[in-house]
Amino acid sequence: MKVIIDKNECTGCGSCVEVCPVEAINVVDEKAVVSDECTLCGMCVDSCEFEAISMPELTSKEEDLSLYQGVWFFAEQRGGEIHPISYELASTGRRLADKLEVELCGVLFGHGMEEAAKELIRYGTDRVFYVGREELEHFNEERYANVLTYLIENYKPEIFLAGATAIGRTFIPRVAASVKTGLTADCTGLDIGEDGLLHQTRPAFGGNVMATIICPHGRPQMATVRHKVMAACEIVDHQGVVEKIDVPEELLESRSELLEVIHEEDDTAQLTEAEVIISGGRGLQKAENFRLIEKLAKLVDGAVGASRSAVDAGWIAASHQVGQTGRTVAPTLYMACGISGAIQHIVGMQGSKIIVAVNKDPNAPIFDVADYGIVADLFEFVPALIKELESSSTCEID
Numbered sequence: 001m002k003v004i005i006d007k008n009e010c011t012g013c014g015s016c017v018e019v020c021p022v023e024a025i026n027v028v029d030e031k032a033v034v035s036d037e038c039t040l041c042g043m044c045v046d047s048c049e050f051e052a053i054s055m056p057e058l059t060s061k062e063e064d065l066s067l068y069q070g071v072w073f074f075a076e077q078r079g080g081e082i083h084p085i086s087y088e089l090a091s092t093g094r095r096l097a098d099k100l101e102v103e104l105c106g107v108l109f110g111h112g113m114e115e116a117a118k119e120l121i122r123y124g125t126d127r128v129f130y131v132g133r134e135e136l137e138h139f140n141e142e143r144y145a146n147v148l149t150y151l152i153e154n155y156k157p158e159i160f161l162a163g164a165t166a167i168g169r170t171f172i173p174r175v176a177a178s179v180k181t182g183l184t185a186d187c188t189g190l191d192i193g194e195d196g197l198l199h200q201t202r203p204a205f206g207g208n209v210m211a212t213i214i215c216p217h218g219r220p221q222m223a224t225v226r227h228k229v230m231a232a233c234e235i236v237d238h239q240g241v242v243e244k245i246d247v248p249e250e251l252l253e254s255r256s257e258l259l260e261v262i263h264e265e266d267d268t269a270q271l272t273e274a275e276v277i278i279s280g281g282r283g284l285q286k287a288e289n290f291r292l293i294e295k296l297a298k299l300v301d302g303a304v305g306a307s308r309s310a311v312d313a314g315w316i317a318a319s320h321q322v323g324q325t326g327r328t329v330a331p332t333l334y335m336a337c338g339i340s341g342a343i344q345h346i347v348g349m350q351g352s353k354i355i356v357a358v359n360k361d362p363n364a365p366i367f368d369v370a371d372y373g374i375v376a377d378l379f380e381f382v383p384a385l386i387k388e389l390e391s392s393s394t395c396e397i398d
């Protein structure tokens with residue numbers, strides 16, 4: 001699918017060619033021609049003073065945009081427990097809904113989760129659409145996508161937020177495609193602009209710029225947000241309603257069958273929930289030296305993080321990676337050892353309360369975000385710190 005050029009209106013001026021970020025437009029015989037590279041970003045539509053460019057299908061929907069109202073979020077649950085990302089979305093959603101003066105609604109799928117639905121209300125949600133079915137107890141991409149598409153088509157929310165978790169990343173793009181709207185993944189900032197649209201900020205071009213993305217032609221405006229990027233809400237004893245929704249049986253059909261749920265035995269979750277993270281980077285020089293980081297982490301009851309360079313070198317599993325393409329973390333204490341502080345690493349840990357950096361290069365960019373900077377050789381500093389901690393814990397026992 002690509003933008004539509006009205007050949008009668010097009011003058012071949014080339015203004016669309018200049019604004020197209022993916023170089024999908026050329027002027028041939030004084031008329032704009034669009035290639036399959038078109039991503040439907042809509043920038044050419046806005047740039048054409050002759051109104052010769054339009055979006056496919058979406059133009060007819062444009063008249064109906066005012067029918068879409070309310071801010072919704074997907075209240076993810078696993079094993080009957082609401083995932084913490086849901087409270088982060090509720091908090092952000094509340095702020096957006098208040099700005100727009102509309103309702104904040106949560107969508108909850110599961111089985112026997114009536115109490116959890118009420119709990120979401122207490123956290124500031126005005127209305128929870130609860131689809132309580134055994135078939136939705138565990139995540140199933142087809143069923144979740146079918147049911148959410150059904151709800152969006154019938155209730156028409158203006159904004160829809162979901163977690164950029166394994167579940168959100170799997171089925172939310174499918175829903176966005178089904179309802180023919182845009183989706184901005186991994187947002188780090190969300191706000192309502194003066195134009196009344198959802199301004200969705202996320203790192204772009206390898207994290208070198210922060211792009212603010214809008215979705216002026218489609219509804220709902222859909223965004224996913226990573227866990228720990230936005231603050232969770234507190235209980236405010238809000239008043240609201242839980243609306244139980246019956247959905248057509250055929251939406252619950254699926255071609256896949258769940259045989260067993262196996263809980264992962266790695267410490268990935270430990271990384272995102274940890275209060276203390278000790279991270280190692282390329283400065284560690286080899287895999288064996290990660291033992292030093294592990295030893296320190298164990299002493300302070302923390303988790304082990306890593307830069308992508310350390311992961312790419314095969315020194316530690318990818319589940320430990322912090323950053324743009326790894327985990328986003330926000331512990332009380334983040335200690336970076338031998339990590340330079342590339343922007344792609346910083347975006348994953350800058351929400352930490354206290355950042356300590358150990359680096360032998362006084363000009364390393366990590367010191368720009370560190371609360372405490374230690375210019376030292378980590379092979380001298382870390383063993384000395386371990387020794388100090390070991391002796392102080394021995395003193396305590398004595």
Ligand SMILES: Cc1cc2nc3c(=O)[nH]c(=O)nc-3n(C[C@H](O)[C@H](O)[C@H](O)COP(=O)(O)OP(=O)(O)OC[C@H]3O[C@@H](n4cnc5c(N)ncnc54)[C@H](O)[C@@H]3O)c2cc1C
Pocket residue numbers: 206207280281282283284306307308309310321322323324325326327337338339340341342343344345348358359360361364376377378379
């Ligand atoms: C699209 C994209 C996504 C990316 N995603 C991520 C991501 O999610 N996470 C991530 O981390 N990176 C990511 N990167 C890579 C990122 O750009 C950097 O290359 C990477 O973070 C660098 O890792 P590092 O700091 O360990 O290594 P380096 O940049 O090589 O830094 C090593 C540091 O160790 C210091 N050092 C060396 N020896 C010692 C010593 N003995 N004592 C103390 N200090 C010492 C050096 O002074 C240096 O500052 C991504 C890149 C791209 C393009």
